[in-house]
Amino acid sequence: MPIISIRDLVVEYDGRRILDGLNLDIEHGETMVLLGGSGSGKSTLLRQILALERPKSGxxxxxGTDITRCSAAELKTLRRSxxxxxxxxxxxxxxxxxxNVALTLREHTRLAPSIIDLVVWMKLAVVGLADFAKLHPQELSGGMKKRAAVARALALGPEILVLDEPSAGLDPIVAAELDELILLLKEAFQMTVIVVTHELPSAFRIADRIAMLYQGRFCSIGTRDEIKASQDPRVRQFLNRIPGNIAKAAAVAAYFEKYLHTPEAAA
Ligand SMILES: Nc1ncnc2c1ncn2[C@@H]1O[C@H](COP(=O)(O)OP(=O)(O)O)[C@@H](O)[C@H]1O
Ligand SMILES: [Mg+2]
Structure with missing residues (x-):
C-alpha cells in the first residue's frame, strides 16, 4: 500500500482552480520530487498532504487514513509522522x-529534559550542526539554516519528510550538500521524502520518481530516466528551460525562415 495516495484532488482559491484532479501514489521509502513552474501549485499540494487546508473535492x-475527512485526533497522530x-x-x-529543535519535542512529547537534550544532539549531528547548537539562526549561513530546519523537521522521528524548495537561494555547492543530506536520510532512516524544487540537477540527483505539475495537473510522472526521455513538450520545455514566449517566438521564426530560402526572397 502506498504511504500517500492522492485521488482526484481538486483545490480552488476564490473559484480559481489551482489543482485540477490530481492522482499520485507515493511509495514507502521513496523520494518523490515535485517539479513545476512558479505558481503551478506545488506548495498548495504540500499543504494538502499536510491537511493544512481542505480540498474542494478528492x-x-x-x-491508509483519508486526511481530508478524518477526526482532529487522527490528524494529530498522523501529523507526528x-x-x-x-x-x-x-x-x-x-x-x-x-x-528550535527541542521546542518541537517539548511540545509533542513528555520526554525528560535529559533525553530531549540527547535527541536534539543526535538530530543536529545528523545534519552536521552538532558544533553549532548554541548559535542563533541569524548567526548561521543560508545552508546551515536549511539544515537546522531539517533537523527540526526530524525531531519527532518522522516517517515522511516534506521539504519545500530546500535549496532555493543557496549557492550550488551548498545546495549539493543538502542533496547529499537528503540521500543520507533516505538511506539511514528509510524515510519517505517529498521535495519541491525547481533545481533540475538536484531533482535528478535525489529523486526516485519525479512528478511534474502543469496547469493544475501532472503532465508527467516517472523515474528520472523516464522524465529525461519524455517527449512531452511541457516536460521538454521545462528541462530545456525555454520560457514559453521565447519558445513560441522561435517556432514562428522557424516557420518564416523557409521563405528566406525561396527564389522570391533571393536577391
Ligand atoms: N491562500 C491562497 N489564496 C489564494 N490564492 C493562493 C493561495 N495560495 C496560493 N494561491 C495561488 O495558487 C497558485 C499556486 O500557488 P503555489 O502553490 O504557492 O505555487 P508554487 O508553490 O508552485 O509556486 C498561485 O497562483 C497562487 O497565487
Ligand atoms: Mg511554492
Missing part, C-alpha cells in the same frame, strides 16, 4: 538552534 490518504521544512526556513530567531 481525497488524500496518508498511511510527517516532518516539514517550509520554503522560508522559519526558525525562531530568538531561540538557539538546539532550542
Amino acid at each position: 481525497s488524500v490518504h496518508v498511511k 510527517i516532518g516539514v521544512a517550509f520554503q522560508s526556513a522559519a526558525l525562531f530567531n530568538s531561540l538557539s538552534v538546539e532550542d
